[in-house]
Amino acid sequence: MAKTQSSVRQGLDETSSERVGTYVEAGIEAIRDEMRRDPDIFYMGQGIGPRGGNFAQTRGLWNEFGDERLRDTPIAELAQVGLGIGAALAGSRPIVDIVFFDFILEASALLIQQASTIHYISNGKFRVPLVIRAAMGGVRNTGPHHSHTFYSFFMHIPGLRVAVPATPHDVKGLLKTALRSDDPALFIEHKALYNAKGPLPAQEYTVPFGQAAIRRPGKDVTLIAVSLMVSKALEAAEILEREGISVEVIDPRTVAPLDKETILQSVSKTGRLAILDEAYAACGFSAEVAALVSEEALDELDAPIRRICALPAPHAFSPSLNDYLIPSVDRVVREVRSTLRG
């Protein structure tokens, strides 16, 4: 057990950084650095001011930047995002914190119809440097209204960037990139990862969009996993290693843009692909990757692609139901093993 845990942690080491921090601290650091560097950045959302955020995701920021730049809002996501878009058009660089990713739906029209289109339809005359921050996924049985992971809805839309970091290192690096980018970006953290520890360099660095990370090299099967599922993938890989199955775990880090090259290279090496996603299979991230690989690397595949996803039901509250619906390490092991049959 201890060996599994340490190799899982090792799998998540990006650098030789000795400094360690939590996922939530990483986000605060990135925002603090960027808000100090750029006076046009400001932050809006429910409870993100003196309270420091529902997940402590803005702790300390209000103390430094005050009411002007850390603005608590009413429960009005549509207006939060709408004001964010307007402010971005006028030259500010807002962060809108939706808190629970589920509630982005209240503002979807603004995000999809307005934010994602304006640069294009204005023929490049306007930019929308807006960052939407939110926490997706289930933790402690958050239930049907607080557990969604439908980031693929936004991956579907041209004009939006979608980041789904799995580690503290990537939270800080990707959030900095998002804040420096002039394109509208969804920065989607996972609420079950907020207390996860990992290497967190103190020095200045960014992580580019569209660059996946190979969390564990392998040669028998490629396993792509998103956000919280990365650690489940690594656990499953550890178990399969003992059966002589070498799994290559890839973390895309951003789904829009998606690092196709890394995925295709891995599949040509292994010949087998499984995709692990806490979201549903239908029209999701896993469907997109499966389609891409089928289109561009059909000859490389030695087995059908496997999608390991949430089963198609709402997020039941009861732990026994939830544990069944969301991919477990056992299910991942079984599904990945099945790609080597036949």
Added chain:
Amino acid sequence: MNVSKELVLSLYRAMAEIREFELKAREIFRSGRMPGFIHLYVGEEAIAAGVIACLQKEDYVTSSHRGHGHALAKGIPAREVMAELMGAVGGCCGGRGGSMHLYEPAVGFLGTNGVVPPGIPIAAGAALSAKLRKTGQVAVSFFGDGAVNNGAFHEALNMAAVWELPVIFVCENNLYATETPFKAATKNTSVASRAAAYQMPGIEVDGNDVLAIYEKTGQAVQRARRGEGPTLMECLTYRWFGHHEGDPGTSYRSREEVEMWKQRDPVRRLREQALASGWAEPGDFERIDEEVRSLIEDAAQFALASPQPKAATALDQVFCD
């Protein structure tokens, strides 16, 4: 209010330009040469002219699907608006937006919009940015009666009031949202009275009286620039034509009602008032009419001759980076 000849003639010119532009667009549309759909502003010119005359070039405006008047009054050249309606490269958006998606940062024009309510929070956001940057800029949101029962209206007005944003919400109440009468869809038909719910000033004004609009807007702009927050203005008006070109506008409105409102033509009304009060002479108006006719004729020629963008550019500009 001090009415100078200069003010009268500039307001007249702004309205005449919109009137002439809309009639020319209608003509081109009916000839079958214009793609898409247009929603004409004829009859409502006093609102765009009267409100925008109070703004500086760097102040912000958001508009709706019925926005040619706002775009022209704010300073997008007539040629570029007409070419945009044609989907041509000479358009202000290179043909990518069309009538309902006109954008021009050089004059603070944050877009006409195919969806009406979003312009309301977007204008509030621009005002927020101005407040943060301490520039003294204000923002104006133009929307119709159809938007005021939408959640975006409520959320944006409340946030603008809470944060005392320098934004003016201008409702152009022309009594119909597409073909739905305002009174059939609304319990409280006084839009201006809703301002009380947000503790902001609510002003009702004759939407066909450009001088009254200019005066009331001026006061709202001063309040906003002084940091006293937002205002809601309700301008009572009427569109002469249908919701969009192709809709005669008479299946849900009586001809008598349409004729009654045509008698309140804001353009003719200003001219008659100016002549009666001695603010200007007939020759002044004739000269402006001729200049406007020439300007719009030039815009039409330009637009009709402007080429379509090349298909190879269709995937450009989806992202900045």
